[in-house]
Structures are given as structure tokens and as C-alpha cells.
Amino acid sequence: MTKKKLKQIFFPLFNSLFLIFFISCGFGFDSPMSTFDAQGPVAQLQKDLFLFVFWLAVVVFFLVEGAILYASYRYRQKDEKLPVQIHGNAKLELMWTILPSIIIVIIAVPTVMGIWKTQVMPDEEKSIIVDSIGHQWWFEFRYPEEEIVTANELHIPENKDVIVNIESQDVIHSFWIPKIAGKIDMVPNHQNKLWIKADSPGIYYGQCAEFCGIAHALMKFRVVVHTKEDFEEWKNDMRTPPAALNPGSEEDEGRKLFIGNCSMCHTHDSYKKAAYHKEIQNQSNRWEEWKKDKEYSAIVSAPNLTHFGNRLTIGAGLKENNLETLSNWIENPDNIKIGTRMKNHAAIYNSDDQFLTSNEIDQIAKYLLSLKPDRVSVTTYTNK
Amino acid sequence: MSSIAKPKQFQLPRIFPRPKSHKGLWYWLATVDHKKIGTMYGLVAFFWFLVGGIEALLIRLQLGQAESSILSPEVYNQMFTMHGTTMVFLVVMPLSAAFFNWIVPLQIGARDVAFPRLNALSLWVFIFGTILMNISWFVGGAPNGGWFGYPPNSSLGFNPGNGITYWVMGLNILGVASIAAGLNFIVTIINMRAPGMHMMKMPVFTWMTLITSVLIVLALPILAVAGIQLTADRIYGTNFFNSEAGGDPIFWQHIFWLFGHPEVYILILPAMGIVSEVLPTFSRKPLFGYTAIVFAGIVIGFMGWFVWSHHMFTVGLGPAANTAFTITTMLIAIPTGVKIFNWISTLWGGSIKLNTSMLFSIGFIAMFTIGGLSGVTHAASPSDAQQQDTYYIVAHFHYVLFGGSIFAIFSGIYYWWPKFTGWLLDEKLGKINFVLMFIGFNLQFGPMHWLGLNGMPRRIYTYTEDMGWEDSNLAATLGGLIIAISVLVFLGNIILSKRKKQNSGGDPWDARTLEWSIASPPPHYNFVQIPKVKHIDDWWYRKYPELLEGNNQNIKKQKIEVEDSSNVDESKIHMPDLSYYPLIIGVGLTIAALGVMYTYALVTIGLIMVFWGSIGWSTEPVNEDSKEHH
Known part of the structure; x- marks a missing residue:
């Protein structure tokens, strides 16, 4: 093999590797879902452990790849002579059995400690308890101690242990907030627990991580981490009725339409006393109904819409919540999200005499946006 | 030989005459020659490699940009399900089988495998199984539950239509082929070695075939059980995986991965065998640490049974289970490392000829090492909680299965091609093939590490621009296109070299x-x-x-x-005659499987064919009594 030929082979290889390296570095680590930007102790531990193993792996990588490149170049064929025939070397082979074993032990110790640290739950007495239930394709959140229920938006205070009880109603989903904690699966009839804790206030991204059907890519949620005081206010809000409507206003018309067409599946008044247990019962009834007739059931499981006007997003974390996106959604959910049960089951999409006019759709959207307590000081948080 | 009078044996009356000619279509349909069977395995598997590659390209095109709509979500889900299933069961396994068939009897000095007709059965059942699975595309949609098919998403309630049933029936049929082939190679390797070749004188490729075959025989029945349970849930209303009736979807995950992890070694051990042949040949010195490499292979095959739950770190099995499976998984790095170091030492001090086959083998070590190291990073189960079901995992196993298995298979193709055909593949085009594939591969799967760690989940058909995943995805798509070009160069190489016939x-x-x-x-x-x-x-x-x-x-x-x-009296060499019965059983099994979904009439027809084939086969003599006596 001549030098020229070597250049022909090795140069493109090196060039491509460098290219990939530079491209990759340019990508940065600032995605809203980046695991590098840990914002809580669980994610931090997972990130630190990863980086520890990663840097060890980098050392091994350079040694091994270096040896491969060096040997391939240094010992390239120069003449027809047979090289010295070596069959093995017991000492060397023993060494590279023992050395990796030591590295494995070095990695295993912090790993096992990390498993127990992240999977043993904090004291329940001192933690906030949240139940999260996965549905095709949205997240339900319940606060059993506070008797609050909401959907697609998890609210927690900063710097406080939260235990999330995780389950699924239908298929297997996975609950994941990359910046706060690694994922755990949502499995029907199987309760998992996840410990989360966020360092600072802000809005965090969550997404389903287990393939769960047609809209798997569109099953997201947001986590709003409040300051301690704001969290108390949020809880109060969730027990306060929304601002009163002027009779005859567009919102009021929307209310009537909503009650007539939407409220069998979407509860929107869980601020009321004792509404919590009723909503749990309702969700379970909707599910049973749907199972009886998956094609034509008149009611299906659906997100709770209490104080929808305060929600950041629609469609389970898909679009900003405003009049335009919301009307667009109500007009045809397929515009934003494929596969919703709403599109497949609600009479307004499937029965000729119940279609809504665009005016009616607007009225419903306006009504939904009006659903929030009459209170001025809502802190706005920024995306993390 | 026939001087001893044999008692007259019952023989099923033939509908077609037993083919005799060694030419033409009939010969290929009835051949029991391990080399012809190997060739057909290779050609069919390579066809599916192209199909699986096109599926991959479509997936990459869809993901190349944020919110693109080249594939609909329905089709996208079918595409990634079939890409994974195809590459595992229709490509890497049968391409390995092609090498087993062609090379093992030659390496151990045998005239054929132990059961030549069983070998033909494996081939035909495999071929019809691949067709069965892919019919689904044209009759209401391909399987769409992922290659892992987790219930309840794959159960009838959430997945009506026949896609998943096609998938399960296809896998079961392919399982028959694999198990038959596995048994065949175990018996062949243990019983048919040339005199003097005791176990520790066997070539490493034959050793890895033996280990792989044992894994196949033990692992595939587990998948068959899981498949039958899922089929029963879907068709007969049983509740194995239905949690509402006391079944358990997690149960599926345990059995699937109890099969699935040994399966990973079924995919990579043959590749390790190929590399262990190529490296010494082109370094012109013996394999460094033959015994260590063989035993590392055995240890990997054995330990592969104790790590399955690392696919389930986020299922919620609890800290004790996660600790146990973390440790067993990390331990597998040790025998794997032994192999890598021994391969490098084989290069060390050699006289290395950097031809295409060798470049692919060296590329294998380099890329497989990356896959192995990223594997250790998610053996650490707390960090895996961030990586599970993200593109980081996609990157990892493609470095193992593409940078590993596929690179080794290409190395094997370039290495044994002259043995298959008698002519050489062009080296210049071969090197272009390698360089393009190497660059394309790294450009496609390298950035996926970043994507995964930046939070991109697997199996999503779309993502939004604000997630910051677009550049890496575009790079990956470009990489995919470069790989496609490299495969075209390979095909061009075959055509041009065939013309030259050097x-x-x-x-x-x-x-x-x-x-x-x-x-x-x-x-x-x-x-x-x-x-x-x-x-x-x-x-x-x-x-x-x-x-x-x-x-x-x-x-x-x-x-x-x-x-x-050239001057051999072939009549003195005892070879088995052709038989069409394996083909009939293969067709019958497939018809019966189709019938499970449509009508029992087809099941009956299929089973009659299987019965006919089996009786015909078992009563047909290996050789027809020839008229001339010798």
C-alpha cells in the first residue's frame, strides 16, 4: 500500500470525523428538553453519573481507537515477508481482563448508590403528593391531599420534595421531565412512584417517552414550578370559582354551547367542594363507557378543563393557549393533533345536525378562555 | 453399497417426480446443497436489506426537518416497526445464516450440513415467513406496534386490524426456520468435523456459529410462546396481557426481553466470528488469544441471559432489581473488552493488508467499541432513566448493529465473495463503498447521541422547531443518504466486477x-x-x-x-438427492398462518400440505436407488 493510497482512505475518514465533531459541538445543549441542563437534584445526580461514566469512556475511547489507528498504520504491509507469529500472551490477556473489571467496580459503586438515592422516596409527610395518570394522549394530574385536579400542567413549588404516583388508564406511557428527573413508565394497574424536586421557578417541558400509539409524538405537558407563595395562591385559585360572566355576552353564549356539547366529557368546575371525588368517578365512568363501545361511545375520557383560561397550552403541550389556536382546535382537533377521541366521538364532529358554526366555535373558545379566577397578580414564569 | 438387500420401505406416492437435474428452476426449488441454500438466504436477506434501508430512508426524510409531512403518522409508525423487525429478523439473522450455510461445512471439512433437507426447510420457511409479514402492507396496513410490540398498545382493543397479527404470525414462522437451522448447525458442528479437528481447533467463525445456534435454539422458543399468547389474546379473547382481567402487560416485557437480549448476541456473535477470520488473514499472523476469544464468546452467550431487565430500567421494578441488572449488564463489558483487545493485538505487529474486507473489519472494531462504551453509560441505570427511549439508545444500538453486525457482514461478503463465485470484487469500488458507508454511518448515528441527551424521544413522527433538534436531524438524514449511495456503489461493484470476472x-x-x-x-x-x-x-x-x-x-x-x-469420479461421492418436500411444508405453514387471520379453510389446506410434506419427506429415501450398481 502506497502513501498516496493511505491518504485516499484515511483522510476522508479523519475529515468526516472532525466534521461530525464540529457539527455536533455547534448543536449546543440548550434544548428545552436537554438532560445536560439539570434543574433538580434527581436530574443532577443522573447527569453527574452520566458525565462520570462518559469521561471514563472517553479515556478508553481514545486509547482503543488510538491503538486501532496506530496499529493499522504502523503495521501496514511493506513487503511479502511473514511477520513474527504470535499466538497470545497470558499476562497481557490477564491484564485486560482485570483492568476493565476494576473500571467496572469504579463505575458500579456510584451507580448503585445513585439507584437507591433516586428510587427511595422522600418522607411522605414532608412531601407534596401528586397522582399522574396517563391517557391516550394526555396527562391527568390529581392532588389527593388538596383535592385538586387538572390536566397537562403540573404545578409544584420550588425546592420541595414531590412524590408523583404514576399510573396509566389505557396503554403504557412514560412520564418524563428531562430537566427535573429521568423517566418512569406509566403502566395500567401498576403504580410507580417518582421523586421530583425543582431548584428554581420556571416552566419545564415534559413529554411521553414510551410509544403509545398514533399521537405519541404529541403527548406533552408542562411543569410550572412556583415560588412557595405563588404555589399557595395557585392552590387557592383552584378552589375559587371563575369570574362571573355578563348574561348575553359571547362568553355566556359559549357557556351554554359548552354545557350542551362538551361537558359530558370535560369537567370544568372542579373548583367546587367535593368535586374532586366526583371527577375521579366521572373519569372512571367515561373510561368504562368507551370500553363498552370503542367506536361509537358517546362519552370518552377527557382532560379536566377547570380554569382553562390560565392554561399555558392546548392539546397537551402542543400550542400556545389563545383564541386563535383554541378556535382552530375546536373547529377540528386534527388541525393540531391527530387521533383525538374528541374528534372521533363528539357529536359536533360526527352528527350532521350538531355541527357548530364558526361563530359558535368562537363563543366556546372565548368562554373557555374566560375560565379563570378574577385575580390580577399572576406571576408569569419563563421557559426553562 | 446396495449389495445388502434392504426391506421394501413405505414411500408416499409422489405427485411430482423427484427432480434430478442440477440446473434450472426446479433444481433451485428442491436443492439441499448448503451452498445453494446459503446463496438463496443471502440474496433474499439482501433484498430485505434494501427494503429495510428504504424504510429507514423514509423515516430519516420525515425527521430531516421539524414538522414535515412526508409520512403520515400512521405510516410512520408502520415504517419504524417494520424497519426494526426487518433489520433484525429479515436481514441480520438470515445474512448470518447465509454465512453459516456457506462457510461452516467448508471450515470443518464436511460435505454438507447434518440434515440437508431440514436446511432446505429452514430456507423455505424463512422466505415465506418474510413474504407473509410483508403482505400486511397491502391488506390494511403493516404492523405498527414497534418491533417490541408492547401490549396493551399491541392488543386488539387499542390496535384493531390485522397488522399486529401478521407481525406475530410472521415472527412465529420465522422462528420455526431459525430453530430448525440452529439445531442443524449444532449437530453439524458437533458431529461432522473432519478427523482431527477437535473443538479447540475449530475456526472462530464456526465457534461463534455454534454459540449463536445454541442461543437461537434456547431464545426463539421464548418469543414463540410470547407470540402465541399475544395471538391468543387478539384472536381468541384470552387475557395473558390484559391487566383489567388480571393479566399483566409487564409479563410480555419480561418474556420479550428474555428472548430479546440473547437475540442481540445472536445478531453480534456471528459478526465477531467473521472479524476473527478476516483480521488474522490480512494481518498474516494468528488470531491473538484464540482460547480467550472463544471463551469470551461463550461467556457473552451465557451472560446474555441475565441482563434482560436492563431494557426495563424505567418500568418500575424497584431499586433491587435495577441494581442486579445494572451489575450483570456492566459485567458483560469485560468479555467484550477481552475480544476487542485481542483483535487489536492481532493487528499489532502484523503485516496488514488494508483491503476492503480488512477495512470493514477494522471499522467494525472501531465502531463496535463506541457502541460498547455508550452501552456502559446506560448500564448505569440512574442515567439510563434519562436515556431510555431516546435517540441516545437509537445511536447506541446502531453503533452495535450497523457499525458492528452490518460492517462485519460487509467484511465477510468481500472476504468470502471469491469463494462464493470464483471471481474477485473490485477493490477500488470496494474502498469507495467502505469510505462512504463509514462517513455516512457516523454522520447519521453520531449526532443521535446529542439528540437523545438533548431530550428527543424515540418513535416520534414529528417535533417542533423550538426543541433545537433540527440541525442534528438534518445531519443524520444526510448521513442516511450517503449510506444509501454506498450501498449503490456496492451493487455497482458486483455488476462491474461480474463483467470483468477477475x-x-x-x-x-x-x-x-x-x-x-x-x-x-x-x-x-x-x-x-x-x-x-x-x-x-x-x-x-x-x-x-x-x-x-x-x-x-x-x-x-x-x-x-x-x-x-476436475478429474473426480463423482459417483463415488455420496451426496443426498434433491427434495421438494421442504418447500411444500414451507408453503403449507404460511397458508395455515394466513388462515388463522381469515378462515379455517386455509388453515386446513395449510396443515394438509404440512402433513403431506412431512410424511413424504420422512418416507422418501435420501437417495433414489440408482439403476447402476457400484
């Missing part, structure tokens, strides 16, 4: 093992005379006898020609 002779590489001691392509009986084996790499030491005297300098090569088969 004669290779029997031993073009000055290689080491018995398959190179005979003509290329080998005659249908392989060896004129079954060799008597004295050493590992027996053919090498026949060429360089001075090495055995302890000489290590100025070794001269003995002028030894490969076996000449």
Missing part, C-alpha cells in the same frame, strides 16, 4: 482455514477427500510448515495448490 483461484488471500484449500466456487461435494486436521488454521500450516518447527524468520511458502476437482 479469476480469484481457490485461495486469493493466502488465508488460513479449510474453505480456502478447495476450488472456488467449490464443487457440490466440497472436498474431494475429507482432510485430516492437525492444527488450528490447518491450511495455513500446510502452506508454511516451517512455522511448526518453531522458525519465525524468513519463512518460505510451500507451493501447495488447492484441491483439484
